[in-house]
Amino acid sequence: MSLTDAIYLDFQATTRLANEAFDAMLPYLNAHFWNPHSAHRLGRAMKAVVENARDNVETLLPSGGQTIFTSGATEAINLAIKGSMTSQSVIAVSAIEHAAVLDTAEWLAGQGATLIVLPVTADGLVDVAEAERLLPERIDLIAVMQVNNEIGTIQPVEALADLAHARGGLLLCDAVQGYGRLPAPANADLIAVSAHKIYGPKGIGALWVRDGVKLSPLIHGGGQEQGLRSGTLSPALCAGFGAAAKVARTRMEADAAQIAALWQLSRTHFAGWTINGSVDARYHGNLNIRRDGVDVARLMSDLREVAFSAGSACASGSGRPSHVLRAIGLSDAQAKSSIRLGWGRYSTEEDIIVAARLINGAAEEIL
Template sequence: MIYLDYQATTPLAPEAREAMLPWLGGPETMGFANPHSSHRPGRAAAAAVEVARADVAALLPPGGRVIFTSGATEAINLALRGSGARRLAVSAIEHAAVLDTARAIDPDLAVLPVDPAGLVDPLAPLPEGIDLVAVMQVNNEIGTVQPVEAVAARARSAGTLVLCDAVQGAGKCAAPPEGADFIALSAHKLYGPKGIGALWVRDGVPLAPIILGGGQEGGLRSGTLSPALAAGFGAAARLCKTLWESDRLHVEKLWGIARDAFADWRLNGSADTRWHGNLNIRLDGLDAGRLLSECRTVAISAGSACASGSGRTSHVLRAIGLSDREAKSALRIGFGRYTKVEELEEAAAAINAAARAQGVLD
């Protein structure tokens, strides 16, 4: 099986796995200790958590603090609910974690349109009375990189808070943009373990907890932290900093190969302003669901993993102007650090062969 679904999750980096092992030990190692305990094993676990926190913070702008959460969904909920915002605006292509939470808070949610490339207009005025605007860094379905800094500058001049979902960008393409008040991350999207994420909060921005119980994470996120997950997250973040340039060059090489291999397919999203580890393409008349079923040697997607099986047409593809029929002919191919050139070439041949079998590719 060739894995090309890096937007859904990335492989766990061997270095992250190794960093986790000491904190998964048995009674003889004391690595299982609760990091919130005051005895020596507990303090050792707490120290590992703080090292990890510093490593994650190194991916983010200065002037803020990192709060560990169970993942980006919780981080987003903490930002949106804990900020106290009541009138919200979000881009039309935000992840469901943002859209669904925002709608629960503000049924009259303002949705900012995007152009056919998937870009928000940074010069468009925000609706009046908005408390918080959410614009993601890199879209999880089409890879478009949003002008978050420009949007944030306009929002901040109006006294409006800004949330940036940086799940698909942090540690991979560029540092999360300056100007946001909240930035959400997920470890398993940057070669770390599942089950842990983080919310970066700008210094001085008030935030109330949404989970109560023990007062952990500075009173903002109660619950016992996992030193193992934190250590894996920190190691993955540290590795991203170390391999930033080599990862980028590898992805650019893969992008060129993929674009040549799928030259007869139409690109969804911006051709220029995008993360090149995400290739979203379509063919008129293609049954993407059938192709996924028949192309069994390749792990790819027809959209967001979070919406898989829902039967709904992608709201992202609809937002950039595609019809339901066009949206259902789209595939998302994701690659990254551990993708081999020969794997991508073999997968492209299999995907093209499956499309030809449907009579939609010459």
């Protein structure tokens, strides 16, 4: 079978480029190739393209802030943490954050910062009351993702932002999996997003920074992006990101209805599996499930007709059990018998039904 014949159920890893985003990018890949930072008329025309894209990206973010284009959410998160904190800072992160947050926070801890890891419940949620108990009277930053990329749980970001503010700190939200699907957390101070998770191009993301929050740049050079991110922007990538954000805004209700319908269908067809993480406080385009005794590595090797995941694409190949599944109390054996399925705008009911038949059949053969 060809690669394009496979049923794609890995929408947490990446999404297909929307036709609208593809069309928006085309002029700037060839004919309109000019530098958006040049002062001449052609450069100013490209700058207008960039700023129009920025406006579209910002329509899905809170008011009262500025948006800095980056190479992706990983860079945005690094800029947020390293740009706002110092070796004297006190930082708290949830135990199930993406590696971009965990590794950056651990790097800063290696420079002398104090790092507090907030546990999660068996449902994969940060307990706000427990966080209040664990945190000191003064905190500089709490970092918590809006939607977990592995188990889909939706965190109480706004309550944690209130907690951070009450103790003099900032709230950083990795909103990569929620952006364009859920309302952005209104009281966050820093929000990282990525284009390729909302049917936009890879290679571009953004950091939203609330007015009054001061950052130091990571990348020095020409002083582009309000002096916070030097380097020549790609009008094509910006245009694709902006177009994808515009479509996400107009289709948010329709996309949510489709996702909910596929979630209900998946619950029926994967009835023999146990769901990892909360069933209710969850983005329903994510189904992380386990079946004891199933060797997922063998399952993925045997089953080439369906593209799904055993966890985060960023951590695949490490051979280690998921830190997210460990944090919710699963044993290594349970973690290694878990799979992650994700669907989105271009998924169909047939995708779910056929994938379930193939996955269930392959699992039965292993058992």
